[in-house]
Amino acid sequence: MEEAPIRESYSFxxxxxxxxxxxxYEIRRVHDSRGLIQSAFFLNGRxxxxxxxxxxxxxxASARVLVTQRTRGRRPRGGAMMEVSP
Structure with missing residues (x-):
């Protein structure tokens, strides 16, 4: 059974x-190339x-950007989110 995506809001x-x-952002759990579950981030469907x-x-175009998170949806069980390379 596939889990519903998580929606989280970030301020910059x-x-x-x-x-x-x-x-x-919409965050979905996906399997990486090793079969491990990772988190994939989507913005406007991409x-x-x-x-x-x-x-x-x-x-x-400065890289000096502060990021804060305000959760809007449910948090995943089991810890931190990780980036998945496309």
């Missing part, structure tokens, strides 16, 4: 220019890197 703040924004590793401002 650029330390260089002060631009702030928020995105809601697979994307973890928001914790993304960190580029759309206004000034």
């Amino acid at each position: 703040l650029c330390q260089a220019c002060g631009h702030g924004w928020q995105e809601v 697979r994307t890197p973890s928001p914790l590793t993304q960190g580029r401002c759309a206004v000034c």
Whole structure:
């Protein structure tokens, strides 16, 4: 039985220019090439890197971005989320 995706909201703040924004990610559990269960992040239906590793401002392109998480859905059982490379 497949689990329902988890929805989590992340807020971003650029330390260089002060631009702030928020995105809601859908997180799905997937099997990697070794058969292990990992978490895959989706934004607007497209697979994307973890928001914790993304960190580029759309206004000034600075990598000096703070990321905070505000959970909107249920949390997965068993620990931390991990990024899965496409």
